[in-house]
Amino acid sequence: MSQPNRLNQGGSIDRSKPLDFTFNGLRYSGYEGDTLASALLANGVDIVNRSFKYSRPRGIVASGAAEPNAIVQLGSTEAAQVPNVRATQQALYQGLSARSTNGWPNVNHDAMGLLGKLGGPMMGPGFYYKTFMAPASMWMTYEKFIRKAAGLGRAPQEKDPDIYDHYNHHCDLLIIGAGPAGLMAALTAARSGARVIICDEQETFGGSLLETADLLDGKPAQQWLANALVQLSDCGDVLMLPRTTANGYHDHNFVTLHERRTEHLADTAPEAHQSRSRMHHVRAGQVILATGSQERPVVYANNDVPGNLLCSAVSCYIRRYAVVPGQKLVVTTATDIGYQAALDWLDAGREVVAVVDCRANPDGDRVKQARQKGIRIITGSAVFEAKGSKRVTAARIAAVDLDAFTLTGQLEELACDTIASSGGFSPVVHLSAHTGARPVWNEEALGFVPGRVKGMIPAGGADAIYSLPAVLESGLQAAQQALQSCGYAAVSVDLPKASQRIESKSAALFQVPHLKPTSRAPKQFVDLQNDVTAAGIELATREGFESIEHVKRYTALGFGTDQGKLGNINGMAIAARILGQTIPETGTTVFRPNYTGITFGAIAGRHCGELFDPERYTALHAWHLKRGAKFEDVGQWKRPWYFPVGNETMHEAVARECQAVREKVGILDASTLGKIDIQGADAREFLGRVYTNKWAQLGLNKCRYGLMCKDDGMVMDDGVTTCLGDNHFLMTTTTGGAAAILDWLELWHQTEWPELEVYFNSVTDHWATMTITGPRARDLLSEVTDIDLSKDSFKFMECREGMVAGVPARVYRISFTGELTYEINVQANYAMHVWNALFEHESTYGLTPYGTETMHVLRAEKGFIIVGQDTDGSVTPEDLGMQWCVGYDKPFSWIGKRALSRPDTRRKDRKQLVGLLPTDPSVVLQEGAQIVFDPKQSIPMKMKGHVTSSYYSPTLGQGFALALVMGGAERMGEKVYMPMADGRVHEAEIVSPIFLDPKGERQNV
Amino acid sequence: MSNVAVFDQNAGAGVLAESPLSHVSGRKGGSSPGVILREKAFMGYLTLRGNAADAAFCEGVEQVLGMPLPTAPMALHQNTQKGSSILWISPDEWLILLPGGTEYETELALRAELSGHFAVVNVSGGLTLLTVTGPDARHLLHKSTGYDVHPRNFPVGKGVTTTFAKATAIIRRPSETTWELVVRRSFADYCYRWLVDASREFGLDAEI
Amino acid sequence: MLHIYCPYCGEHREESEFRPKGQAHILRPKDPDNCSDEVWADYLFFRDNPRGLHHEMWLHATGCRKYFNVTRDTVSYEILETYKMGEQPKITAQSRAAGGEK
């Protein structure tokens, strides 16, 4: 076992628990407590990827969410593949298997290498923009090339064995980030009794306290941390969520937290019931944004060669993981953090070549410390170029005049294998911008701080507060302020004593000038993941893209999976310098969810597969299943579509079912129809206002078909309503319209006519409805009921109460097939009993269950419309030829009436409902087919209508259709044409939409 | 013409009734299940509509049900003696739960006692009730509804109509340890499957 | 996801319980049969789309089934008040401009 860069002691890894893993097929080992990144560095793996555009070798740069290069494809089996995992955030586990995301055929010898060198002119800035401007067909070529070569990770080809779930919370305080500010806020809030959630994206709580050398209350900060965590876990109403990223900050303090529950254990969850990750939906009273800050790298030539790291990352790897990622270090810095990296490096027993500081007179405590330890300090200077290709070999440095943006004085080349850079810190403001608040530039701190978001308080590094005592205090104050907003009494908490270190003032170091102009200097990378260079940003501004949002889109700055966490501010600063503006004048782009990428599984949760959407069942569903029904989705309902017998095709089954209804008796489960109970003294008046037709005279136990319009005069629903009492009606609606119509009735009652005494209640689920229809329906029903079914006592469009198969029932004699029909309604718990009782007479009467397809054929033969199929929101009752169903002279101006006299609704050439009989009787027209009057006209043809319903009718022995045709009512007998995509042109004759029994004699027997 | 149709819809003994979950098979959740799920089938349900500002209406309801009409939002009143309860649904709507088979007589009694503008609707066939108990009952609810079920917001004696997974349910808290879900018949199978799935990590005992 | 206070339930509820129903305070002409086509078209088809303060109607769909009004800032999405059907808003563009609101 060789981990050449691992120290023998120190760090918070567990050396007694070695773990084996593979990277790009090679075997390595690390320890429990490692991330994949720290383990790779421990093993001396320099190159972890090839860059996206130029295919340059890349190494690990950062230690957390900002890592742009170490993006890997995880998973030892096909099903467990996870793309685009940041090695810096992936805990190591036994058997972990990872590959580079980019780098075909492999990272060390890349076929793209040559192309990469050519890539400058080939894929310069504006590449995407210019490519999209090229003929669209070219993009396909480019895209394949880019995807194959660059790779963007790949989705698994097999079903994901893991489950993902959601969990809802409400809390008083959500604290995002468990570093010193977040923990101090949590400790404060916990004392108040408030409901607190604190989360952190890292494996363990602590943030910077995990690696700091500072003391708290005179002891190592790690001791205070351990004690704080014990205190918090003892509080009943504090939920602590490590490995949990706040990835989306939505309106009104709704925050989604992505908790990785088993990703640190294995490829897939060890136990089947464990969710791999959990999305917490948190509605918080107040949010404390304690997300800390992100160190900025310095932009200099060849700053992407492996061995270029952030200063904070160097310290983190040494102190937390006992890994020194090199032998000889050069630091280039604008802050005292650079000195910390050098001190840590020295403590680890490795060589510090020099600290190159762009400031003239740094005098902070750590500067003094470094000087005392004999570290060479070169002030007023910076690294302007790294040497090396697969690993840094030297740093070229020079004195620098940042205001004039030029190098001054002598050049020097320092041999080294590692360059750590620190250009300063940027508060992690991303979440604060998710709901639209723009970050605000803080000149003092040289960084953007969160904009104002109601209910959000930034604390610590996220608010550009960096010294530990101030960070702790800001956490406490944020909590007190938040508690007050939530109505909790003030609590007093003692702050731990932290020594106040003297820091030299940071400088603003973004890009280091080169000897050559930026455009001709070696590449100076701004966004490592997207290969965006300073020269590219310069070119973009020269080509006229001056808004930072345009620069971003032109160069792809910040487009990667890292969303420009390292590069955005440097990019803005460079654009600002070139444009001669300040950074705040240049502005920042807005960040959007998600903060870091998450899997689709986590978003879907358990709303997938069988639980994707509710499936609504009728009380007879089990029977339909047993009978072998094929189902159709109608809204969320599962309705029997047809009931095949043996090997019947759908066509054969429907023909048989249609014939049974026309000749014997069929039965339909109509329980899904919407049913609304209407009670009140003004129920009848209300019906008259919402229906187009008249209700004033409808007698007891009489049924009437009604048509409903919106106030624009367009048909929105239809159904039969029955008078059960003078103040009591039962309305039926279409299956799909049930909920919407109830809302519609409530809308008019609550907003326009609250004075009307009427109540509406849904009884859709209460009543099961069984429709028996056909010439033998009466004979069948008479077997099981005591209701007098004789023609004269129980007439068409009437309702009776009585017993059916021993069950109290309401029976409605209405018809949607044109045949003699009884709709039997019983309390749904008894539906199966009644249905079975009817089927005891199956063979006697040829009783045949039928589904929605047969229902459609039968109703269309009669010209009965389906709202939403034969209408589309632009069809009036008159367009449907249903003037008989419009009460023009009703006293109240009912909904839709006024609109029917608008000029547009009076047009003669409106599309009107007609029947179509194809000239070739074997043709069944396509629903949706466009209708033209002249098939010989040139393209584009004038479209005059479309087919709305079309079936084969076994009764007619031919195909037939309903259609909306311009001026159709006046065109009876004319021929129309349907040109099809395959070149055929169907011809049909316009006929009456009623194809069967126009006088309605069959239903009236 | 009579004003309203009141209809005894109970078939009585001899007719096999099927609850919305009669088709599912139960499952045993090991020795210490975190969630215990039961269907309380065939309860009587009446929707009551009326004017809570009308003292006579309130008194009439209390007279018949033996418990006061809840006028505070989401209030749940129970008459343990009668095994009945009434829940505020809306300023002018309540859901009355009754022992199965007593809904017709209760409706008659209400209609006899009340006057003016009100409505009573029998909805017994359209709803069923699930009880959720066990140490992880509240965790299960957190996974299923966006409503705040923390005891501070959801004390005993409360009931809300809210979202449940992708359906709608009434969540009631009749006692310290018991949660109740009132779901629509057509959504019952979906809700049941959701509950079974969401309970996997806790261990489920569902003798349905 | 908005957090909306239902004035009937007296509680904040998640947006998923509600349905937006467009602009509030749209009055149906009192005598439709005798109003002009212009007036009727205005009632049917024309709605405000302000940047800033807006009065909207919402339905507490999976709750109490009541319609109510919301005063919402269309830029910040902040809800400034909710009020029952038939009531008038306390916060309006005018009151805001006059500094009537904090």
Ligand SMILES: [Zn+2]
């Ligand atoms: Zn409400």
